[in-house]
Amino acid sequence: MSEMPPQTAFVEQHDNTKLAIWLFLGGEIVFFATLILTLVFTRLSHPSEFHEFISHLTIPLIGVNTFVLITSSFLVVRGLEAVRQGDQPGLRNNILGVIVLGALFLGGQAYEWMGLFRENIGVKSIIGTPFFTVTGIHGTHVFVGIIWAIYILVLATRGAFSDRRHQGVELFGLYWHFVDIVWIVLFTVIYLI
Numbered sequence: 001m002s003e004m005p006p007q008t009a010f011v012e013q014h015d016n017t018k019l020a021i022w023l024f025l026g027g028e029i030v031f032f033a034t035l036i037l038t039l040v041f042t043r044l045s046h047p048s049e050f051h052e053f054i055s056h057l058t059i060p061l062i063g064v065n066t067f068v069l070i071t072s073s074f075l076v077v078r079g080l081e082a083v084r085q086g087d088q089p090g091l092r093n094n095i096l097g098v099i100v101l102g103a104l105f106l107g108g109q110a111y112e113w114m115g116l117f118r119e120n121i122g123v124k125s126i127i128g129t130p131f132f133t134v135t136g137i138h139g140t141h142v143f144v145g146i147i148w149a150i151y152i153l154v155l156a157t158r159g160a161f162s163d164r165r166h167q168g169v170e171l172f173g174l175y176w177h178f179v180d181i182v183w184i185v186l187f188t189v190i191y192l193i
Contacts, residue, residue, distance in 0.1 A: 065108035072101035
């Protein structure tokens, strides 16, 4: 048997990993699109219930919460730029900031949920079911991102990343930006329109 010519050899491992993340995010786009469309159709089918529901939402709090999440994405970009320049403390500080801001976001979401529960608006209401489902699943994604950021921080403190080896930070960034974009869509659909 003859060997394969170099130009037809397998794709390098780091390219496979990035492709896998993009494929995963593609599936997540379909998943969240389905959840968001369910929320939109429920809203269109029950406009009076939706208007009653949104009167209980704390839009200023969630506006601040949205700003917190967008700022965390900015810190991811800064962290990636820092590691590309060999700035290890910059990477660690920015990833730590992402962890803190992600936790603040979840705290803001939990605060809003507790307020809704106190007003007897739960998961069994017509609008509550899709609202709590989609925001809860998004919150779970933020939580997973925080765990991933903690892992990145631990690896960074051990010197695992450098100006030449930073794909782990880049892949985390793709996931975190995706979570951020999903929230911007949710914030627009639920709170602004």
